[in-house]
Amino acid sequence: MSGAITETAVTIRVDGQEVAVPEGATILDACDAAGVETPTICYGPTLTPVNVCRLCVVELDGSRALVPSCSRPAEEGMVVHTDSERVRHSRKMVLEFLTTGVDVSQADELGQWAEHYGADPSRYVPGGETMDEPVRVQDNLYIRDYDKCVLCYRCVEACGDDAQHTYAISVAGRGFGARISAEFDVTLPESACVYCGNCVAVCPTNALQFKTEFDLRQADDWRPEDQTVTQTVCSYCGVGCNLELHVQDNQIVKCTSPDDHDVTSGNLCIKGRFGWNYV
Amino acid sequence: MPPRLRGHPLADLHFGDDQPTEAEQAAIDAIVPQANAASIVETERIVRGGRSRRHGLRHLLLPVLHSLQHEIGWISPGGLNGAAERLGVPPAEAYGVATFYELLRTADPGHRDDVVHVCVDPACALAGNNELRTTLDADGARVHDSPCLGQCERAPALFVQGVGRPDRVPADDNEEFQLPQAGDPGLRVLRRVGVVDPTSLESYREHGGYEALATAIEMGPDAVIAVISDSGLSGRGGAAFPTGIKWRAVADEPGADKHVVANCDESEPGTFKDRILCEQDPFAVIESMTIAGLATGASHGWIYIRGEYPRATARLESAIAQARASGLLGDDVAGSGQRFDIELRRGAGAYICGEETALFNSIEGFRGEPRNKPPFPTTHGLFSQPTAVNNPETLINALDIVIDGPDTYRSLGTERSPGTRLFCLSGRIGVPGLYEVPFGTPLGDLLDLAGGPVGSLAAVLLGGAAGVFVGPDSLDMPLTLEDTREASATLGSGVVTVFDDTVDMEAVVVRIAEFFRDESCGQCVPCRVGTQRQHEVLVELQGSDKPLTKQRSELIDDMALAMVDASICGLGHTAASAVRSALSLGLIGNSQ
Numbered sequence: 122m123s124g125a126i127t128e129t130a131v132t133i134r135v136d137g138q139e140v141a142v143p144e145g146a147t148i149l150d151a152c153d154a155a156g157v158e159t160p161t162i163c164y165g166p167t168l169t170p171v172n173v174c175r176l177c178v179v180e181l182d183g184s185r186a187l188v189p190s191c192s193r194p195a196e197e198g199m200v201v202h203t204d205s206e207r208v209r210h211s212r213k214m215v216l217e218f219l220t221t222g223v224d225v226s227q228a229d230e231l232g233q234w235a236e237h238y239g240a241d242p243s244r245y246v247p248g249g250e251t252m253d254e255p256v257r258v259q260d261n262l263y264i265r266d267y268d269k270c271v272l273c274y275r276c277v278e279a280c281g282d283d284a285q286h287t288y289a290i291s292v293a294g295r296g297f298g299a300r301i302s303a304e305f306d307v308t309l310p311e312s313a314c315v316y317c318g319n320c321v322a323v324c325p326t327n328a329l330q331f332k333t334e335f336d337l338r339q340a341d342d343w344r345p346e347d348q349t350v351t352q353t354v355c356s357y358c359g360v361g362c363n364l365e366l367h368v369q370d371n372q373i374v375k376c377t378s379p380d381d382h383d384v385t386s387g388n389l390c391i392k393g394r395f396g397w398n399y400v
Numbered sequence: 401m402p403p404r405l406r407g408h409p410l411a412d413l414h415f416g417d418d419q420p421t422e423a424e425q426a427a428i429d430a431i432v433p434q435a436n437a438a439s440i441v442e443t444e445r446i447v448r449g450g451r452s453r454r455h456g457l458r459h460l461l462l463p464v465l466h467s468l469q470h471e472i473g474w475i476s477p478g479g480l481n482g483a484a485e486r487l488g489v490p491p492a493e494a495y496g497v498a499t500f501y502e503l504l505r506t507a508d509p510g511h512r513d514d515v516v517h518v519c520v521d522p523a524c525a526l527a528g529n530n531e532l533r534t535t536l537d538a539d540g541a542r543v544h545d546s547p548c549l550g551q552c553e554r555a556p557a558l559f560v561q562g563v564g565r566p567d568r569v570p571a572d573d574n575e576e577f578q579l580p581q582a583g584d585p586g587l588r589v590l591r592r593v594g595v596v597d598p599t600s601l602e603s604y605r606e607h608g609g610y611e612a613l614a615t616a617i618e619m620g621p622d623a624v625i626a627v628i629s630d631s632g633l634s635g636r637g638g639a640a641f642p643t644g645i646k647w648r649a650v651a652d653e654p655g656a657d658k659h660v661v662a663n664c665d666e667s668e669p670g671t672f673k674d675r676i677l678c679e680q681d682p683f684a685v686i687e688s689m690t691i692a693g694l695a696t697g698a699s700h701g702w703i704y705i706r707g708e709y710p711r712a713t714a715r716l717e718s719a720i721a722q723a724r725a726s727g728l729l730g731d732d733v734a735g736s737g738q739r740f741d742i743e744l745r746r747g748a749g750a751y752i753c754g755e756e757t758a759l760f761n762s763i764e765g766f767r768g769e770p771r772n773k774p775p776f777p778t779t780h781g782l783f784s785q786p787t788a789v790n791n792p793e794t795l796i797n798a799l800d801i802v803i804d805g806p807d808t809y810r811s812l813g814t815e816r817s818p819g820t821r822l823f824c825l826s827g828r829i830g831v832p833g834l835y836e837v838p839f840g841t842p843l844g845d846l847l848d849l850a851g852g853p854v855g856s857l858a859a860v861l862l863g864g865a866a867g868v869f870v871g872p873d874s875l876d877m878p879l880t881l882e883d884t885r886e887a888s889a890t891l892g893s894g895v896v897t898v899f900d901d902t903v904d905m906e907a908v909v910v911r912i913a914e915f916f917r918d919e920s921c922g923q924c925v926p927c928r929v930g931t932q933r934q935h936e937v938l939v940e941l942q943g944s945d946k947p948l949t950k951q952r953s954e955l956i957d958d959m960a961l962a963m964v965d966a967s968i969c970g971l972g973h974t975a976a977s978a979v980r981s982a983l984s985l986g987l988i989g990n991s992q
Binding site for chain 1: 413414416477480481484490491492493494495496499500506750767772774917918919920921922923924925926928929930931932933936937939940951955958959961962964965966967968973
């Protein structure tokens with residue numbers, strides 16, 4: 122990339138509309154550029170695409186199967202359809218599949234898309250397998266509720282190659298029995314976890330939650346509509362991470378950092394993420 | 401070249417307090433110092449489309465886990481920590497790998513007895529696997545239900561996974577190998593099978609072995625690829641991709657860090673052909689891989705073989721050692737001036753690892769999860785380097801093509817499906833076994849060649865669990881790629897499982913659905929959940945005496961379409977095909 126001033130553009134057609142995107146951009150980028158909204162769940166703007174949820178699939182002329190738009194690079198002359206019968210069908214089925222086995226009640230966007238595509242989880246065999254996992258409350262910082270886990274791999278990527286390089290968790294098991302887990306499912310304090318909370322930040326379904334949020338929800342007192350967000354800079358060291366302090370009833374209830382912040386890309390360390398009790 | 405051992409590539413890895421025992425440490429050390437010529441000690445791997453990461457010894461993870469399982473009987477927390485620390489792999493990821501495989505256990509079994517795997521797939525179910533299981537249980541054996549063990553011609557199948565003792569297949573000791581078509585002058589791929597001494601390079605040479613390699617060296621890589629392309633040879637694993645195009649693509653990539661992989665991980669229920677080829681003609685696998693290596697300019701060869709195939713593994717290992725000792729592998733292959741050597745890796749019980757990109761991940765020490773394609777293996781394969789993957793049947797076909805030229809090969813079969821094809825016959829058939837016939841042979845003729853159906857023919861499963869059922873009205877269908885495609889069927893990996901009208905087809909179809917549910921890697925949603933829900937619908941049908949409702953039928957079709965259209969790999973793409981063909985043939989779904 123050094124010295125390159127001009128970017129090569131590739132032009133593709135999205136639902137009949139021509140869009141130009143820089144070389145290396147994905148079909149999803151092109152859809153965004155064309156103003157076409159695309160449902161995603163395993164995709165995160167700060168993460169390398171793993172293309173596992175298959176919610177963002179699109180129809181690509183010349184390709185037998187549908188292709189994941191999040192990871193497929195746009196190539197000159199591609200013709201893409203995002204609202205064909207096949208695309209709508211696969212998206213609907215993925216949404217049905219997710220909602221039959223997983224508690225998606227706190228994944229708002231997923232619910233909206235399920236409605237949009239007419240997903241009907243009630244048409245499946247009653248009593249089908251679900252995640253069926255107890256909530257793991259192992260410390261005072263965050264909890265893991267794998268009944269809500271859609272196995273999007275985002276936490277694994279954030280813990281590993283994409284942000285933290287701690288590798289405390291992985292996918293274990295196989296098939297429908299696959300679960301996010303530390304080795305031998307040891308508790309997080311026993312694991313390699315450094316409590317950066319970057320997994321919590323990228324979780325799309327609230328399977329990973331701040332303990333503060335979890336406790337308030339248990340008490341039926343989680344009120345996002347009453348919360349304010351205060352932007353500040355972390356006071357611990359000189360890096361200059363932006364913090365967003367989420368406040369309810371004059372108490373900090375969780376802390377995030379903007380995905381598009383130059384310094385953090387949404388990531389923090391244990392101090393910035395959880396070390397605000399002194400405020 | 402000695403391995404370059406460095407410190408941990410990830411220096412701040414955290415390991416728990418559990419330490420390996422002396423026996424566990426010994427099991428780990430028994431594997432790690434081994435780094436033969438083909439080992440890649442340090443590699444750069446592109447992780448899922450972008451970032452790179454150094455992995456020194458990670459490709460030894462599966463062999464180390466095998467070693468622990470074999471010596472200790474399970475992978476304990478201490479053993480896992482020891483392995484992870486030695487290889488510089490995060491323990492959570494090592495656990496993710498260990499829990500991926502059927503043959504590895506991560507819970508203490510509480511004993512050190514051998515584990516007896518009993519096949520529960522269709523051919524063995526027809527042959528009385530339940531009775532066998534009852535007998536074994538009564539004898540106090542540690543019995544474990546297993547998917548297809550690749551011994552369908554001698555069903556019901558057993559595989560004994562040894563603890564501290566070698567793995568073994570009882571049938572190997574009890575029976576003299578006999579090819580049903582022994583002595584048939586029409587055999588090509590099977591010509592040496594049952595004739596040559598599979599443990600002797602000398603015997604292999606006496607039967608024409610290594611003439612093809614000499615010819616290939618004389619011809620040069622381009623001419624070899626040209627005759628393979630002209631012959632029309634296509635892959636025998638199921639996808640039928642033209643072999644010449646694959647080899648050309650790898651040959652066109654620069655550098656010598658390229659790979660040839662023999663995919664001997666056949667796990668498709670009903671398939672046992674590659675086991676027999678590897679057991680009875682292992683040098684042919686080695687020689688043909690070497691030709692592929694020289695033709696594509698690859699210097700690394702890998703054999704990835706089912707963990708349930710101990711005899712094939714031993715014979716291939718012996719063949720590799722003999723070939724190496726005779727200068728047929730190594731830094732200067734047969735005086736060609738080119739380097740090619742082969743390393744063998746054992747799978748550990750995962751159907752999905754026969755998918756080529758899952759196979760790469762498995763060798764590299766990651767979970768056997770398929771990668772999205774593109775990029776394709778010919779440019780980004782094993783260790784992200786150009787790779788040609790072929791199965792033994794495909795490879796062995798190349799030997800005669802190199803010697804006789806493409807026209808001789810094309811003189812058999814049809815214009816679009818030239819040559820011969822191996823078929824694995826099992827189930828209700830007179831003489832189960834491995835057969836070779838020219839492409840285009842009608843299905844009925846193949847059945848007759850194998851002694852004809854036993855009882856009143858109800859259906860034939862073509863291509864295994866990933867294939868389709870056809871009825872008695874399909875006996876005239878010529879077995880070619882084009883004719884089966886026309887009939888919405890498939891040859892797949894050459895499985896022909898025969899069912900008569902006494903078979904409980906609902907049970908067969910439920911088992912096929914269960915097979916896919918068990919073998920889905922779990923990575924992508926359509927397959928992970930779709931195979932589960934499909935199984936649930938069929939179990940519900942099995943438990944009811946009513947015909948399939950319209951709603952359920954629509955649901956099956958809807959799930960099938962999503963699995964075909966949106967899954968990452970071929971497992972999801974084919975997980976509904978046998979089920980749907982059984983429904984459309986009326987084998988299941990009617991009121992009883």
